[in-house]
Amino acid sequence: MSSKYKSLKEKVYKANMDLVKKGLVIYTFGNVSQIDRENNVIAIKPSGVDYDILKPDDIVLIDLKGNPVDTSLRSSSDTKTHLKLYNKFTDIGAVVHTHSKYATAFAQAKLSIKCLGTTHADYFYGDVPCTDIISDEMLAKDYEEETGSLIVDTFKKNNIDYHSVKACLVACHGPFTWGADAEEAVFISDVLEEIAEQNYITHTLNPAIESIKLTLMNKHYFRKHGKDAYYGQEI
Amino acid sequence: MSSKYKSLKEKVYKANMDLVKKGLVIYTFGNVSQIDRENNVIAIKPSGVDYDILKPDDIVLIDLKGNPVDTSLRSSSDTKTHLKLYNKFTDIGAVVHTHSKYATAFAQAKLSIKCLGTTHADYFYGDVPCTDIISDEMLAKDYEEETGSLIVDTFKKNNIDYHSVKACLVACHGPFTWGADAEEAVFISDVLEEIAEQNYITHTLNPAIESIKLTLMNKHYFRKHGKDAYYGQEI
Amino acid sequence: MSSKYKSLKEKVYKANMDLVKKGLVIYTFGNVSQIDRENNVIAIKPSGVDYDILKPDDIVLIDLKGNPVDTSLRSSSDTKTHLKLYNKFTDIGAVVHTHSKYATAFAQAKLSIKCLGTTHADYFYGDVPCTDIISDEMLAKDYEEETGSLIVDTFKKNNIDYHSVKACLVACHGPFTWGADAEEAVFISDVLEEIAEQNYITHTLNPAIESIKLTLMNKHYFRKHGKDAYYGQEI
Amino acid sequence: MSSKYKSLKEKVYKANMDLVKKGLVIYTFGNVSQIDRENNVIAIKPSGVDYDILKPDDIVLIDLKGNPVDTSLRSSSDTKTHLKLYNKFTDIGAVVHTHSKYATAFAQAKLSIKCLGTTHADYFYGDVPCTDIISDEMLAKDYEEETGSLIVDTFKKNNIDYHSVKACLVACHGPFTWGADAEEAVFISDVLEEIAEQNYITHTLNPAIESIKLTLMNKHYFRKHGKDAYYGQEI
Numbered sequence: 044m045s046s047k048y049k050s051l052k053e054k055v056y057k058a059n060m061d062l063v064k065k066g067l068v069i070y071t072f073g074n075v076s077q078i079d080r081e082n083n084v085i086a087i088k089p090s091g092v093d094y095d096i097l098k099p100d101d102i103v104l105i106d107l108k109g110n111p112v113d114t115s116l117r118s119s120s121d122t123k124t125h126l127k128l129y130n131k132f133t134d135i136g137a138v139v140h141t142h143s144k145y146a147t148a149f150a151q152a153k154l155s156i157k158c159l160g161t162t163h164a165d166y167f168y169g170d171v172p173c174t175d176i177i178s179d180e181m182l183a184k185d186y187e188e189e190t191g192s193l194i195v196d197t198f199k200k201n202n203i204d205y206h207s208v209k210a211c212l213v214a215c216h217g218p219f220t221w222g223a224d225a226e227e228a229v230f231i232s233d234v235l236e237e238i239a240e241q242n243y244i245t246h247t248l249n250p251a252i253e254s255i256k257l258t259l260m261n262k263h264y265f266r267k268h269g270k271d272a273y274y275g276q277e278i
Numbered sequence: 279m280s281s282k283y284k285s286l287k288e289k290v291y292k293a294n295m296d297l298v299k300k301g302l303v304i305y306t307f308g309n310v311s312q313i314d315r316e317n318n319v320i321a322i323k324p325s326g327v328d329y330d331i332l333k334p335d336d337i338v339l340i341d342l343k344g345n346p347v348d349t350s351l352r353s354s355s356d357t358k359t360h361l362k363l364y365n366k367f368t369d370i371g372a373v374v375h376t377h378s379k380y381a382t383a384f385a386q387a388k389l390s391i392k393c394l395g396t397t398h399a400d401y402f403y404g405d406v407p408c409t410d411i412i413s414d415e416m417l418a419k420d421y422e423e424e425t426g427s428l429i430v431d432t433f434k435k436n437n438i439d440y441h442s443v444k445a446c447l448v449a450c451h452g453p454f455t456w457g458a459d460a461e462e463a464v465f466i467s468d469v470l471e472e473i474a475e476q477n478y479i480t481h482t483l484n485p486a487i488e489s490i491k492l493t494l495m496n497k498h499y500f501r502k503h504g505k506d507a508y509y510g511q512e513i
Numbered sequence: 514m515s516s517k518y519k520s521l522k523e524k525v526y527k528a529n530m531d532l533v534k535k536g537l538v539i540y541t542f543g544n545v546s547q548i549d550r551e552n553n554v555i556a557i558k559p560s561g562v563d564y565d566i567l568k569p570d571d572i573v574l575i576d577l578k579g580n581p582v583d584t585s586l587r588s589s590s591d592t593k594t595h596l597k598l599y600n601k602f603t604d605i606g607a608v609v610h611t612h613s614k615y616a617t618a619f620a621q622a623k624l625s626i627k628c629l630g631t632t633h634a635d636y637f638y639g640d641v642p643c644t645d646i647i648s649d650e651m652l653a654k655d656y657e658e659e660t661g662s663l664i665v666d667t668f669k670k671n672n673i674d675y676h677s678v679k680a681c682l683v684a685c686h687g688p689f690t691w692g693a694d695a696e697e698a699v700f701i702s703d704v705l706e707e708i709a710e711q712n713y714i715t716h717t718l719n720p721a722i723e724s725i726k727l728t729l730m731n732k733h734y735f736r737k738h739g740k741d742a743y744y745g746q747e748i
Numbered sequence: 749m750s751s752k753y754k755s756l757k758e759k760v761y762k763a764n765m766d767l768v769k770k771g772l773v774i775y776t777f778g779n780v781s782q783i784d785r786e787n788n789v790i791a792i793k794p795s796g797v798d799y800d801i802l803k804p805d806d807i808v809l810i811d812l813k814g815n816p817v818d819t820s821l822r823s824s825s826d827t828k829t830h831l832k833l834y835n836k837f838t839d840i841g842a843v844v845h846t847h848s849k850y851a852t853a854f855a856q857a858k859l860s861i862k863c864l865g866t867t868h869a870d871y872f873y874g875d876v877p878c879t880d881i882i883s884d885e886m887l888a889k890d891y892e893e894e895t896g897s898l899i900v901d902t903f904k905k906n907n908i909d910y911h912s913v914k915a916c917l918v919a920c921h922g923p924f925t926w927g928a929d930a931e932e933a934v935f936i937s938d939v940l941e942e943i944a945e946q947n948y949i950t951h952t953l954n955p956a957i958e959s960i961k962l963t964l965m966n967k968h969y970f971r972k973h974g975k976d977a978y979y980g981q982e983i
Contacts, residue, residue, distance in 0.1 A: 069707060070700070072632065091745030120736060120744045142632045144707075148714035151630040152722055160386040161451045162307065162377045182728050186736075215725045216631045230305075237304060237379075243714060244383035244478060252387055255450045258417050266355060266421075274355045275326030395856040396921045397777065397847045465775075472774060472849075479853035479948060487857055490920045493887050501825060501891075509825045510796030539942060540935075542867065561980030590971060590979045612867045614942075618949035621865040622957055652963050656971075685960045686866045713949060 048086060048104055048113075051079055055086040056099035058225035062141060063094045065233050070094075073141040074119040077225040078129050080136065083107050087125060089116040120187065127191020128221060132205045135221040137228040142217045145239035146232075149173065150212040156238060157254045159245050163238045164263035168207035170254065171235065172197050176214045194219060207268070210235050283321060283339055283348075286314055290321040291334035293460035297376060298329045300468050305329075308376040309354040312460040313364050315371065318342050322360060324351040355422065362426020363456060367440045370456040372463040377452045380474035381467075384408065385447035391473060392489045394480050398473045399498035403442035405489065406470065407432050411449045429454060442503070445470045518556060518574055518583075521549055525556040526569035528695035532611060533564045535703050540564075543611040544589040547695040548599050550606065553577050557595060559586040590657065597661020598691060602675045605691040607698040612687045615709035616702075619643065620682040626708060627724045629715050633708045634733035638677035640724065641705065642667050646684045664689060677738070680705050753791060753809055753818075756784055760791040761804035763930035767846060768799045770938050775799075778846040779824040782930040783834050785841065788812050792830060794821040825892065832896020833926060837910045840926040842933040847922045850944035851937075854878065855917035861943060862959045864950050868943045869968035873912035875959065876940065877902050881919045899924060912973070915940045 058075040062068045071094070076087035086102050103119075104112035109126055111118075119125070125138045141147075149156050156171040158164055174193040181189035194211045197203075209231045210220040218235055222228035245252055254260075267274040293310040297303045306329070311322035321337045338354075339347035344361055346353075354360070360373045376382075384391050391406040393399055409428040416424035429446045432438075444466045445455040453470055457463035480487055489495075502509040528545040532538045541564070546557035556572050573589075574582035579596055581588075589595070595608045611617075619626050626641040628634055644663040651659035664681045667673075679701045680690040688705055692698035715722055724730075737744040763780040767773045776799070781792035791807050808824075809817035814831055816823075824830070830843045846852075854861050861876040863869055879898040886894035899916045902908075914936045915925040923940055927933035950957055959965075972979040 069703070089746065117746055142711075144711055145714060147630065147632060148711050148718060151711065151715040152719035154718060159450070160382065162382060176726070177729065179726075179728050182732055186732055215629070215729060233304070241377075241379055241383050241386065243718065244380060245386040247482060247717060248383060248389060248478065249387035256411070256414075258414050259412065259450060262417055262421050276324065276352055394920070395852065397852060468774070476847075476849055476853050476856065479850060480856040482952060483853060483859060483948065484857035491881070491884075493884050494882065494920060497887055497891050511794065511822055539938070559981065587981055612946075614946055615949060617865065617867060618946050618953060621946065621950040622954035624953060646961070647964065649961075649963050652967055656967055685864070685964060713953065717952060 048079065048084060049099075051077060051084070051086045052102040052104070053099045054225050055088070055102045056097065058137070058139070058229045059088050059097065059102075060094060061226075061229050062139070062232070065229070067141045067143040067229075067232055067236060068094075073139070073143075074121055074125075075137065075139045075225050075229060076119070076122075076125045077137040077228075078135075080134075084112055085125065085129065087122060088119045090118060090120045092116070121190075123185060123187035124191040124194075124219065127188055127195065128219070131191070131195040132221060135205070135209075136223045137221060137225040139220045139222075139225070139228040139232045140217065141232050141236075143232065143236040143239075145243055146210075146212060146218040146235050147216075148243070149239055150214055150217050153214050155212065156235075156242050157252075158260055159242055159252060160255060161259070161263045162241060164255065164260045165267055166231070166234050166238070167210065168260065168264045168268075169203065171208060171210045171212060171218075171238075172201055172203060173212040174214050190216070207264070283314065283319060284334075286312060286319070286321045287337040287339070288334045289460050290323070290337045291332065293372070293374070293464045294323050294332065294337075295329060296461075296464050297374070297467070300464070302376045302378040302464075302467055302471060303329075308374070308378075309356055309360075310372065310374045310460050310464060311354070311357075311360045312372040312463075313370075315369075319347055320360065320364065322357060323354045325353060325355045327351070356425075358420060358422035359426040359429075359454065362423055363429065363454070366426070366430040367456060370440070370444075371458045372456060372460040374455045374457075374460070374463040374467045375452065376467050376471075378467065378471040378474075380478055381445075381447060381453040381470050382451075383478070384474055385449055385452050388449045390447065391470075391477050392487075393495055394477055394487060395490060396494070396498045397476060399490065399495045400502055401466070401469050401473070402445065403495065403499045403503075404438065406443060406445045406447060406453075406473075407436055407438060408447040409449050425451070442499070518549065518554060519569075521547060521554070521556045522572040522574070523569045524695050525558070525572045526567065528607070528609070528699045529558050529567065529572075530564060531696075531699050532609070532702070535699070537611045537613040537699075537702055537706060538564075543609070543613075544591055544595075545607065545609045545695050545699060546589070546592075546595045547607040547698075548605075550604075554582055555595065555599065557592060558589045560588060560590045562586070591660075593655060593657035594661040594664075594689065597658055598664065598689070601661070601665040602691065605675070605679075606693045607691060607695040609690045609692075609695070609698040609702045610687065611702050611706075613702065613706040613709075615713055616680075616682060616688040616705050617686075618713070619709055620684055620687050623684050625682065626705075626712050627722075628730055629712055629722060630725060631729070631733045632711060634725065634730045635737055636701070636704050636708070637680065638730065638734045638738075639673065641678060641680045641682060641688075641708075642671055642673060643682040644684050660686070677734070753784065753789060754804075756782060756789070756791045757807040757809070758804045759930050760793070760807045761802065763842070763844070763934045764793050764802065764807075765799060766931075766934050767844070767937070770934070772846045772848040772934075772937055772941060773799075778844070778848075779826055779830075780842065780844045780930050780934060781824070781827075781830045782842040782933075783840075785839075789817055790830070790834065792823050792827060794823060795825045797821070826895075828890060828892035829896040829899075829924065832893055833899065833924070836896070836900040837926060840910070840914075841928045842926060842930040844925045844927075844930070844933040844937045845922065846937050846941075848937065848941040848944075850948055851917060851923040851940050852921075853948070854944055855919055855922050858919050860917065861940075861947050862957075863965055864947055864957060865960060866964070866968045867946060869960065869965045870972055871936070871939050871943070872915065873965065873969045873973075874908065876913060876915045876917060876923075876943075877906055877908060878917040879919050895921070912969070 544558040
C-alpha cells in the first residue's frame with residue numbers, strides 16, 4: 044500500500060525539510076502534514092526524528108482518527124492538533140506547526156499579529172489571532188486535541204474565515220498554519236514569520252500603531268485573492 | 279524587436295535577481311524596472327512570477343502608458359506606480375520596489391527615516407520621507423497610479439529634490455527607490471535598508487535622537503556628490 | 514595512554530567545533546569539556562587556541578583536580594569552573610561555556626530567563642536562573658573556581674534540580690550548560706540561545722509578561738521527560 | 749619600489765577583504781591601513797573602490813603627510829583621520845574604520861559602549877568612548893584630520909589609554925579601531941561589533957544597567973593582558 048501514497052509522503056517529507064531550509068525550525072521544533080481527502084489518509088512527520096536523518100519513507104500514514112495506516116513509527120506528538128484541524132476546517136489540505144522566532148514571541152506575549160501594512164494584507168485578510176491560554180480543564184483532557192479546539196474556537200468566536208486567515212497563534216506556544224497542500228502551508232508559515240518580524244520592528248518604533256484601515260486592506264487582499272484578483276499571470 | 283531590447287531585459291532581470299541575493303525580497307515581494315528614455319520603452323518584472331523560475335526573456339516590455347510592446351506576460355501589479363514615477367521624475371532611469379524588513383517597518387510606523395549619521399548623509403541629502411496614508415478617494419481611483427502620485431506629491435509638498443533623495447516610503451506599504459539605472463536603484467534599496475536598520479537600533483537606544491546638523495550633512499553629502507566631490511577615483 | 518582517550522578527545526573536539534558552526538561562539542569565546550567518570554579523566558579545550566587551527570589532538574586531558582594527564586597544552590582558562598561543576602553535579606558528563614549573544618545579554622542584564630512558553634518548557638523545567646554578581650571576596654580567591662561555586666550555590670539556594678534545568682547564567686558573564694555528554698551540552702547551549710532570543714522578543718513586545726502556569730509547564734516538560742514521556746520514538 | 753612593500757599591501761588587502769567576510773562593511777563602507785614604522789610608509793585602501801574588484805596592487809602607499817609613495821590611485825577619503833591617529837598614537841600599527849551596524853548605532857545615539865560584562869572586559873579596559881559632535885569650527889577646517897583630532901582629544905580628556913581601549917566611536921559617524929597590525933585592528937572591529945550588539949540587547953532588557961564593577965573588570969582584563977596574564981598558551 045505504501046506505494047500508493049509514495050507521492051504524498053514525498054511531498055510531506057520535502058515540506059518538512061523546507062522548514063529547516065527557510066530557518067523556521069531548528070532540531071525537531073516543527074512538523075508538517077498533508078491529507079489525501081479522497082481516502083482520508085494523512086501523511087505526517089514522525090515524532091522526535093531529527094531532520095538530518097529523516098527520509099521520505101519515515102513519514103507516517105494515519106487515518107482521521109490517528110490510527111496508523113502502514114508504518115511502525117510513532118506520528119508527531121502534535122498529531123491530534125492536526126487531526127482536529129482537518130476535522131473542523133473541512134477543506135484544508137495541509138497543516139504546519141513551527142516555533143519560528145517572531146511568531147512564537149507574539150504567541151508568548153499573547154498578542155495577535157495586527158495587520159499593519161500591505162505585506163500582511165496581501166496574504167491575510169485581517170489580524171492573525173492569538174488564542175486564549177489553554178484552561179486547566181482542557182489540559183486535564185487530551186492536550187493536543189484541545190489545542191486544536193482552541194484554534195477552531197478562536198476562529199468561530201471572532202468570526203474569522205479560515206480560508207482568508209490561514210494561521211493562528213496558540214498562546215504560550217506558537218504558530219499553526221494551513222493551506223491547500225503542504226507547500227502552501229509552509230509558504231504561509233514563512234510569510235507569517237516575515238510579517239511577524241516586520242510587525243515587531245514597527246511596534247518597537249511606534250507602540251501606538253493600529254491596524255490599517257479596511258479600505259486599504261480590501262484593496263490589497265482582493266488584488267491577490269478572489270474573482271477580481273489581477274495579481275500574477277492568467278492561467 | 280525583442281533583440282533590440284535584449285540588453286535592457288537582461289539588466290532588469292539581473293537587478294531583480296540581485297534583490298533576492300541581497301536579502302531585500304522573499305518570494306515575489308518586489309520588482310525592478312528600467313526605462314529606455316530614447317524609445318520610451320520600459321522593461322519590468324512580470325507579475326507574481328517566482329524568482330526561482332524567472333528568466334531574462336520573461337521581463338515585460340511596455341510603453342509609458344503601460345501598453346505591451348512585445349510580450350504576452352502581464353507586467354508587475356505595481357506597474358502604474360513605476361509609470362507615474364517615470365512620467366513625473368523625468369530623468370530617472372529605473373525604479374525599485376521592495377518590502378525589505380526595516381524600511382517597510384518605518385513605512386508601517388508612518389515614520390520618515392531621519393538622517394541620524396554620516397552613513398545616511400553619504401547617500402541621501404536629508405530625511406527619507408514617508409507619505410500620508412492613501413485616502414479613500416485615491417483608493418477608489420486607480421490604486422497603483424495614485425500610489426505613484428502620493429510619492430510625487432510628498433516630494434513636491436516637502437520641497438525634496440528627487441535627485442538627492444532617491445527613495446520614498448509609502449505609508450502602510452513599503453519603500454520605492456530610483457536611480458540612473460536598475461543597478462543604481464537596487465543599490466539605493468540596499469543602502470536604504472542598511473540605514474533603516476541602523477536608524478532603528480539608534481532609535482531604540484536613544485528615542486529622543488534628532489537628525490544631525492546641516493553642516494555635517496552638507497560635508498558628507500557633498501564629499502560624494504556634485505562638482506566638489508573628492509570621494510572615489512577621478513575618471 | 515592518549516590512544517585510550519582518543520574517542521573522548523574527538524568528541525570534545527567535534528563539540529567545540531559545533532559551537533562555531535551553530536554561531537554560538539566567535540574566535541575563542543567558548544569551551545567544551547567531557548568527563549570519563551570511570552577514570553575521572555576530563556577532556557577540555559586548550560586555552561586561547563583558535564578554532565581555525567584546533568585539532569582533536571590539541572584537546573587537553575586533566576584529572577578532577579586539574580592536573581595534566583598527557584598533554585603539554587594549557588587547558589581552558591575556565592577549567593576550574595568546569596571542575597567545580599563535575600565535582601558538585603556528580604552525574605553530569607559534560608560542560609559547555611559560551612558567550613552567545615542573547616543568553617549573555619540576559620546575564621549582563623542580571624535577569625533569569627523566565628519560562629514564557631512551551632519551547633522553553635520542552636527543555637527546561639522552570640526559569641534558567643542568573644547568579645548574583647560575584648563578590649569581591651570570591652574574586653580575591655580563585656576566580657574560576659568561585660564562578661563554579663556561584664552556579665552550584667544558585668541551584669541550591671533556589672532549590673533547582675540540575676537534572677531538569679541544565680543551564681545557568683553567570684551574572685555579568687554568560688551561560689554555562691551541561692548534559693550527559695558533550696553533544697547534549699552543546700544542544701542545550703543552542704536551545705538556550707534560541708529560547709533567550711524568543712524571550713527577548715516577547716519581553717520587548719510585552720514587558721509585563723510573566724512565566725507560564727505550572728500546569729502547562731508540567732504538561733510540556735513531562736511530555737518529553739521522565740517515565741510518562743510520549744514524545745519521540747520508543748527504543 | 750612597490751616590491752619592497754608587496755607584503756604590506758597584501759596584508760592590508762587581506763584585512764580589507766576580511767571586513768566584508770565578517771559582515772562589518774557593505775559596498776565601500778570601510779577602510780583599513782597599516783604602517784611600516786621603520787620607513788614611515790602607510791598602505792591604505794583606495795577611495796571608493798568596490799571590494800569586488802579590489803586587488804592587492806590597488807592598495808595605495810603614502811607617507812605620514814599623505815603624499816603618494818608609488819601609486820596613481822587616490823587613497824581613502826578618510827586618509828587624514830588615519831594619519832592623525834598614526835601621528836598621535838605613536839606606537840599603533842594599523843587603523844580600521846567601518847560602519848558596522850551596532851557600533852555605528854551607538855555612535856549615532858551619541859552613547860559610549862559601557863562595559864557590561866566580561867566579554868567586553870576581556871578586550872577593552874573600560875567603556876569604549878563616543879566623541880562629542882564635531883564643531884562647526886572643526887568642520888570648516890580639514891574635516892577628516894579634525895575627525896582624527898576628535899578621537900585623540902576624547903582619549904586625552906577622559907584619561908583613557910589607547911593601548912587598553914583600542915576603539916573609539918565618532919559621534920554621528922561610526923567606529924574607528926586600531927592595533928599592532930591590520931589583522932589585530934580588524935579583530936578589534938569585529939569584537940567591538942559583537943560587544944555593541946550584546947550591549948544593545950542588554951540595554952533593551954534592562955535600561956537601568958550600569959558598568960560592571962572595577963574588581964571584575966580588572967580580573968578579566970588582566971587575565972588576558974599584561975605580565976600576570978594566564979590566558980592562552982605560553983610561547
